[in-house]
Amino acid sequence: MAAATVQTMGSLPSGLGICTTVPDIFYLPELIFGGLVWILVASTHVTPDNPQGWVMFVSVFCFVMTLLWLIIFACGGHKNRSGWATADFVYHLLAALFYLSASVPLATVTLNIRNSTTLASDVSFRYYQIDIAAVVFSYVTSLLYFIHCILSAIRWKNF
Template identity: 40%
Template sequence: MFGGLVWILVASSNVPLPLLQGWVMFVSVTAFIFSLIFLGVFLSGMVTQIDANWNFLDFAYHFTVFVFYFGAFLLEAATTSLHDLHCNRTMDLQPLLSDNQYNINVAATIFAFVTTACYGCSLGLALRRWRP
């Protein structure tokens, strides 16, 4: 749920730095879709039909998403910190992020941190289930 908010907030900020925020968008969209698929597999009962070590798969999935989301959080925070950076647009110096874009990016940074923390907690719980 929080990852979807990150996705919406970054998209609504008009992505002023595509190099940094492109990764944030990729991680939030991919994690959102795969989390829905992972949830669907568990809710549909396919877990009992597929012979796999689901505790390990759960741990590996949450570890991977945690690492990617932590990087996305750092990139979003870096983008937000560039608020006072001025760039030359049409012969006058303007801030890189407008005040509205800055506020949206602050919210996206906060929700990226919350999402990272949630995946970190899920990672810890998956580790407890996986290790005897």
């Protein structure tokens, strides 16, 4: 009888193991919610471009890097190399901080839109609703990256 292998927090998975182990199970929700932030922010037009530009940079950067990270882990490119547990923790800490630094200005801009008198037209109100959805998804994505960061730190410590 073959014994079932159990993935522990102290090892790095590869292949389909990334879909079943903690913290790697968070890759797909991070990609989905990060992609939603990217799409929602790209579909609006807000007069202060600077916060929106930062949000776009963060969402595109984190989406691409998380996708690359997922591919590296799925293909087993991290095997037989030291430092991957540390790099995983550092990346997710950086991504959590980036998303938090993008979520706060996005929420501030959205609140300023609500307080202004520019919501009179249907188009402005529609952009406002899309920005609200972007703020919610941005904070959810920040939370996902933060949870992934904590679980990666635990795995790094046990590595």
